[in-house]
Amino acid sequence: MTDVVIFGAGPAGLFAAKELAEKSDLSVKIIERGKKIFERNCPATDTGECVNCMPCDVMQGVGGTGGMSDGTLNLSPHIGGDLTEFVDRDEAYKLIEYIDSVFQNHGAPQKMYGKETPGTEKLARKAAAADVKFIPIRQRHIGSENLPEIIHSFQEDLEKKDVEFQLNTEVEEIRKDHLIVEGEKVKSDYILAAPGRAGAIWFSKQAEKLGLKISHGAIDVGVRVEVPSIVMNPVVEVSRDPKFHIRTKTFDDFVRTFCTNHQGFVVEEKYENHVGVNGHSYRSRKSENTNFAFLSRVTLTEPVTDTTAYGGSIGNLATTIGGGRPLVQRLGDLRHGQRSTQNRIDRGHVEPTLKSVTPGDISMALPSRIVTDLKEGLDQLDEVIPGVASNSTLLYAPEVKFYAMKIAVKNNMETDIENLFAAGDGAGLSRDIVNASATGILAARGIIEKAER
Structure with a gap:
């Protein structure tokens, strides 16, 4: 039996697995329903011919919706969610800097866009004159064609740390102490729900069946x-x-x-x-x-x-x-x-x-x-x-x-059901890559803390 089962291989699931693999002896499995990224509509499919704009065959579902975006990292705890709901401001920025460094280690470009860019004040002033608020933040742009390679590198690194990936596999139902996966019962000591934005509607139905406290934002x-x-x-x-x-x-x-x-x-x-x-x-x-x-x-x-x-x-x-x-x-x-x-x-x-x-x-x-x-x-x-x-x-x-449904969690990201944790956009706890990654880390830390008691 695996100690921790994570379903969802988006940013929340990946960063949770990394934290667990590096800071505990718990065995980890990630279950992901996704298929090859090329099966989504992309510019290449308009002509029916692949123009090698991105290595679509590299990745089978790993990365989630964030892995199929343009890869902009918003390096702020208040954009794409509010990390300060779970940790103080200093810890929130430490998490963001760490997440940014991980992406860079796997190949994200060094170029940074930010508050100090020339013209920021002028643009903010022009916006204010039109009764529009401009919010300058630090950002790193990875690029859609580079994300698959970066995520593949991330996956390989996790596999070297003995994280198991079970792809193209559907989690059908969440029970209080196990999952139903393609008709089979899967038990583990801890479950982390990180279904991502595409799984938000499904997860909201599961939460209602389980009687979890949820709010609709x-x-x-x-x-x-x-x-x-x-x-x-x-x-x-x-x-x-x-x-x-x-x-x-x-x-x-x-x-x-x-x-x-x-x-x-x-x-x-x-x-x-x-x-x-x-x-x-x-x-x-x-x-x-x-x-x-x-x-x-x-x-x-x-x-x-x-x-x-x-x-x-x-x-x-x-x-x-x-x-x-x-x-x-x-x-x-x-x-x-x-x-x-x-x-x-x-x-x-x-x-x-x-x-x-x-x-x-x-x-x-x-x-x-x-x-x-x-x-x-x-x-x-x-x-x-x-x-x-x-x-x-x-x-x-x-x-x-789809991030309107928000699961009630403690600061360690544990739900009302013991040993069931939640993270990421699909649980309504974040709205972008960086904040989803951070909630995954916090959930992993919560699991580790419980396991060490």
Whole structure:
């Protein structure tokens, strides 16, 4: 019997396994349901020919959603979650520096974007004049094509430390003292649930069955915006992944930018019951466009509070309207209340980088309040980044961030069920690579502390 079973081989699971392997004698197994990364939509699949933009055959599911992103590391405890919920500020920054060093040891580039970049103050001042808040932070950009090699190196290092990987394997159910894995009972002294963002809906159902204390926080719903890269050049020279926070005029709702991919590609993302969109940015392969997520924060109150189910229903509706593919619409068409057609897309000034899409009307998929937030927010952002809200700007839908369900955990990341720990985005405890990694480390430390009693 394995001492610790981790399900989910994303950043939380990997860093937890590293901590356990290096600082304890506990045996560790990671169970991961993922398949080869190339089975996801990527720019190469548009032509049906691999152009070797990334070594897709290197990795089979290891890395999670974070491993299939553009690999931007936000080196702040307050972006992508709030580590200070679990540790004090000094310890939070120590964890972040350690996580950053691990990625560098496995091949992450040395170049850093940060608060001291020339132009930061000027951009913040321009944003403030438009009633937009710009948040400068330190960042490291790995690049989508480099992530598989880095994660593969990470995996090899863990295997040398006797961590066992069981890939392409589905965890069907969590019980109080064991897991059901492909019909078989799997027992261990400790279980770490790190299902990742793609497993958030499934995990929320498991948590309810187990009677775990959960809370339903806000969820982010919106679109992926694509513009000519020249529009974003002045901003990304200051901040690789700029964070802009906006309060909309009509509803006073919170809207934000997220995951900017300069000269990158929009990609399809498959969830359990629907499709969505995300973005990739490569260090060696460039497009003429830049894309970023533009998201409206949604909070539900009594009697309905399940924001995870709400986000899933939006995703399902958009997938139905798109015929199983993401929707794309010109901003000008959205403003004029008309659906986009392929002819209208072709007449615009932005050529889509994601070809497997359905031109349509996102206002039929997203609630009207969110559509209003997105249109007003883009108009405000246009005062900071001229051209970002042009009629030719492309909007891809849906982009839904599933981290609304939050598992109640102690400071050691243990749930109400003894010896069941949780970490990462899928448990609602983080919202990015760095914070997910940190919660994995904290969970591992909690397990070690219990095991040594």
